[in-house]
Amino acid sequence: DAMVIQNPRYQVTQFGKPVTLSCSQTLNHNVMYWYQQKSSQAPKLLFHYYDKDFNNEADTPDNFQSRRPNTSFCFLDIRSPGLGDAAMYLCATSRDTGQGNSPLHFGNGTRLTVT
Amino acid sequence: AQTVTQSQPEMSVQEAETVTLSCTYDTSESDYYLFWYKQPPSRQMILVIRQEAYKQQNATENRFSVNFQKAAKSFSLKISDSQLGDAAMYFCAYRVYSGGGADGLTFGKGTHLIIQP
Secondary structure (H helix, E strand, O other): OOOEEEEEEEEEEEEOOOOEEEEOOOOOOOOEEEEEEOOOOOOOOEEEEEEEEEEEOOOOOOEEEOOOOOOEEEEHHHHEOHHHOOEEEEEEEEEEOOOOOOOEEOOOEEEEOOO | OEEOOOOOOEEEOOOOOOOOOEEEOOOOOOEEEEEEEEOOOOOOOEEEEEEEEOOOOOEOOOOOEEEEOOOEEEEEEEEEOOOOHHHHEEEEEEEEOOOOOOOOOOOOOOOOEEEEO
16 A cells, blocks of 8 residues: 555654654655644644745754655655654655645654653 | 733533633634644644634534534634543634735633543
8 A cells, every 4th residue: 555654663862863754655756844842732834845945944953954865755754853852753645646635745754862 | 913812711611512712813814723622631733623714514423513603703612512531621722814924823821621530
């Protein structure tokens, strides 16, 4: 089945130690998103790629970066994780059909713990 | 900035009964899209139903239907004949489509739905 796959499912990192989360898709969608979801809060969009074009949300900290080497893969890099960055990170994809009703397809998420 | 508000952090319903989850949003746009997503425990978020703002007819997907009130900026989800598998976190989401890309969704905080057997 076509899907969005996030690895690892759980990630533990140390305060200040760089960490990379990965996302892959077999849907061949042209748009990939990264969301941060903290407990009891709404998922928050960090950035998205439209093909190779990177679109950063205005309030996303510089500590968060992303790479998309090809259509299938997208990475979230946290350069110096702080305790406040502990959260579930969701990757999602969609196909831009020229209509805004295209749904997002989500992965299972990576739960990041910062010690 | 657009905001989405789900005023019910948690709802409980008896199996086979009907439950309605509330959602309101704030926007100055006239053309936008609304979604309900379901996130079961430890599983991925999946689309339940969607509504285009320019359509007056309320969307329906089997046991799931919406009550879309554009003037009131309200978009509630009704689940009929509730089943144990409906237990999940439900998120209301909004998107304004700029036409030049694929804008992300703005989510509410979610409503935790409990199904009582």
